[in-house]
Amino acid sequence: MNILEFRNLTLAVGGREVLRHVDLAIAEGEFIGLLGPNGSGKTTLLRATLGLLAPLAGEIRVFGALPRRGNPAIGTIPQRRSLPGAVRLSGYDFVAGVVRGHRLGLPILDRDGRREVASALERVGALALSRRPLGELSGGERQRLLLAQALIGHPRLLLLDEPLVNLDPRFQQEIVALVREVQRDLGLTVIFVAHEINPLLGALDRVLYLGAGAAALGPVADVITTPVLSRLYGVPIEVVRLGGRVFVFSGGANLEAEAHRHDDMAGQGGTESHAHDHHA
């Protein structure tokens, strides 16, 4: 069964079309790696799926229905994360604040709510570290808590927007393995946005690569290839496979590594379209 379908989908941010006439379907239980150059529409695609952005043309079907805000079947780790004031709160409170958070009332949990928080924390191996304040946690530990937040409400589809950003390679592997494990245990469908394919190689079922307004979905061996990526990037690309890893080059520069640097610049008010993608 297809959990997510994009039909002739065109998405625009700030008047600029980032995706044009995209048709593809994602089946239940798949682990999809979502990649593409900066500004290619990765975050935009997730936002549209969440019902936060209406398509310019075409349609999206999530679980067979049109996207709507507050769909409890979707859990997400957003790209912009938490506020400075929250660093003093415990990880437990950080996750507990999400439980039925859209409903009015006091943020005091009943037994079911506490059980749900505890089970989400246990699921991501964060039960012990959830006692500590957020400000004292490492990047990898915080990612675990964000994943626990995403699991609140028993979603069937997880949209994870760059959970690996700013993590060391070791923690990247840890988070990917954790997401894979959670996905298998709970039978979830996962869309995992990343800058680089290598940390995801052992975990993903298919890769969805965006670029130049188009999309390519398929096994890594079919998508991360010289002809496909050359088309998506709009420049000649060379894909090199080395010792089970994949490297993407354009004119000698490692593109995926470059993407990280661009990202840092965008974070400081950089000039390129990437910023739209994140904050629109």
Add this chain to the structure above:
Amino acid sequence: MTIMLDYEFMRNAFAAAGIVAVTAGMVGYFLVLRGQSFAGHALSHAGFAGATGAALFGLSPLAGLMAATLLAGLGMGALGVDRANRDVAIGMVLAFALGLGMLFLHFFTSYATVATALLFGNVLAVTRGTIRLLATLGAGSLAALAVISRPLLFASLQPELAEAKGVSLRLYAVLFLALVAIATALAAEVVGVLLVFTLLVGPAAAALRWTRHVATGVVLAAVLALAEAWGGLALAYDTDWPASFAITLLSVIVYALAHLPLAALARLPGRRYS
């Protein structure tokens, strides 16, 4: 203590300060959590312009204060200038509001008393009628806070996730700043517009350092604010210092204490979750 409470004006001051402290402490917790302390400060200055304007036209300064903070709060929430990184915009509004208040005072005859009372509070002159008004407003805003606290907390902790889950960030920003506006006006009635930070931000910031739990933090902020307000009144009675100064002094001491390693030691034994 018995002698102090023999005076009606002291009883009134304790009642007013108590109501205001609990309201400001609880609302202030969310204000600090959301990183909007400065917005709260700016609201109180808008209130100064409102109060002096009302006085100029022969209206109740408290009504003018309330109307101006509320209007400014709703405006800031709707325009989205409430975010933590809008220092300059908020600062300019704040400065202009203070200047406007200055202009109104210029045309107002009993200049000095009104100005001092508005800027630095005059809790010892609170009447029973004012106390009833403070109690109604305080209870009303705490009830409203209780109703919206869960989505407000969600929107404060994880705005984008909250938005994806169907929480309107703008709606809660506006509603919350309206509550901050009321709390600010109440606090200004006790410590004056310039010292609103004392009750609104000081206790909440200390509470956030002392506990990492939201529910405990909200209660602790109210308790600290109450202790500072009442302790300040007692201190003022003993020393003949202005009440606003005594409250501010205690607020600063508590805030400083919260930064001592003492606090870290005290929380080492650790809390257990149920």
